[in-house]
Amino acid sequence: MLVRFWGVRGSSAVPGSLTERYGGNTSCISIDLTPSDTLIVDAGTGIRELGEAAKKERVDAAAHTYFILLSHLHWDHVQGIPLFAPFHDAKARIEFISDPELNWGRRVMKQFGGDHFPLCEDDLLATVVHREESPKAVLAPFLDDVERIRANHPGLCYGYRFRKGNKSLVYLTDNEVTGMSVPLTPREELVSFCKDVDFLIHDAQYTALDLPRKCGWGHSEVSDVCRLAADANVGKLFLFHHDPNRSDNDIDGIVASARDYLSGNRSSVSCSAAREGDSFDL
Numbered sequence: 001m002l003v004r005f006w007g008v009r010g011s012s013a014v015p016g017s018l019t020e021r022y023g024g025n026t027s028c029i030s031i032d033l034t035p036s037d038t039l040i041v042d043a044g045t046g047i048r049e050l051g052e053a054a055k056k057e058r059v060d061a062a063a064h065t066y067f068i069l070l071s072h073l074h075w076d077h078v079q080g081i082p083l084f085a086p087f088h089d090a091k092a093r094i095e096f097i098s099d100p101e102l103n104w105g106r107r108v109m110k111q112f113g114g115d116h117f118p119l120c121e122d123d124l125l126a127t128v129v130h131r132e133e134s135p136k137a138v139l140a141p142f143l144d145d146v147e148r149i150r151a152n153h154p155g156l157c158y159g160y161r162f163r164k165g166n167k168s169l170v171y172l173t174d175n176e177v178t179g180m181s182v183p184l185t186p187r188e189e190l191v192s193f194c195k196d197v198d199f200l201i202h203d204a205q206y207t208a209l210d211l212p213r214k215c216g217w218g219h220s221e222v223s224d225v226c227r228l229a230a231d232a233n234v235g236k237l238f239l240f241h242h243d244p245n246r247s248d249n250d251i252d253g254i255v256a257s258a259r260d261y262l263s264g265n266r267s268s269v270s271c272s273a274a275r276e277g278d279s280f281d282l
């Protein structure tokens, strides 16, 4: 299954020459479950690029289903919804996965309706479905297991662990590994949640210079993320949710410091910064 990064930035989209290598779009990744089923995790501005690519890749394609699973409803994780081209494709089926009491799918679809975007839901051609079941139940035909964990972030935010056969991936963004005075999820639980995964995509928005001013804001400092990855024995760590004020060169520096930290602690974890347009096989 191919995993692709469509948006890797936190808080705000930041186009421009200083961010063109890593990309300026906000959080969105996809996992190709089958040739006609795609799981999308988070719908920041990166989902627009995904939709445009789908239009090109799927000319004359038969029906395609997009499952949309969200970490939370903060702006940088949902604002690409109105610009997702498959909403205008009559062959597309778009299934939001959300607990019934949370209603996340219906809430983000309110962006259609006139106030924030000129089109209403009735103008859309795709079939939109709200699956009010657990992610594990909805994705059972494709994945052997889906678990979730409460992230240390203001409001309700989840991280997810996906497993297919003996391969696994954790997507855990907008999470503060340590630093919250009363963590919603203690560090030890985060370590066991990530234990032995092949790939960990984790928020790494802050450097030591951002602390202690930003303690409790719900994002992680890079060395804290490296320590989590090392303690959990993950295979590959992708630093994610880059601060909007960080240039490409800044991110290069963060990756270098993360690799120094890991090698200095005799860790075998391989580490890169998530980059828009990159992909890997799960």
Ligand SMILES: [Zn+2]
Pocket: 010, 011, 027, 074, 076, 077, 174, 241
């Ligand atoms: Zn965010």
Ligand SMILES: [Zn+2]
Pocket: 072, 074, 153, 174
């Ligand atoms: Zn957030």
